[in-house]
């Protein structure tokens with residue numbers, strides 16, 4: 001591993017929308033330069049990220065880690081093995097690929113060939129997502145979905161905005177959150 005230095009995200013974190021809130025204090029502590037992870041933990045985290053994770057999910061994890069949040073990955077004990085589980089917040093974050101999860105955005109358009117096959121396939125995925133979210137809620141977990149189009153493509157918000165929205169949500173009280181790209185034109 002290279003020597004430790006502050007993650008890039010910290011240099012640009014913008015607590016403005018959160019001023020005066022608990023979240024602003026959170027940012028301030030992190031901005032003091034306190035790395036929340038030991039070198040071993042960070043090394044292990046990076047290793048796992050490289051071996052088996054999608055780019056959007058990796059972006060979200062890195063951003064949350066850089067902001068000092070602790071989470072478990074792909075928790076088998078919960079319905080659907082949620083991507084990111086934050087026990088302290090009783091919250092899970094799911095990072096959804098727009099195509100596979102049937103998002104109605106420009107990245108979720110189905111191919112014209114084998115349309116019937118794809119429609120059925122994606123519909124089944126969506127039904128499963130709905131059931132899993134309901135199960136998680138029933139178990140007392142809050143559920144946030146980050147759509148791929150929020151992080152990639154022409155309508156993206158970018159990782160810093162997405163991370164700020166997620167942290168605001170964690171500090172708030174709403175049960176569910178969906179973050180998608182700006183505008184939904186196809």
Ligand SMILES: [Zn+2]
Pocket residue numbers: 098103104105106107108147148149150180181
């Ligand atoms: Zn999308």
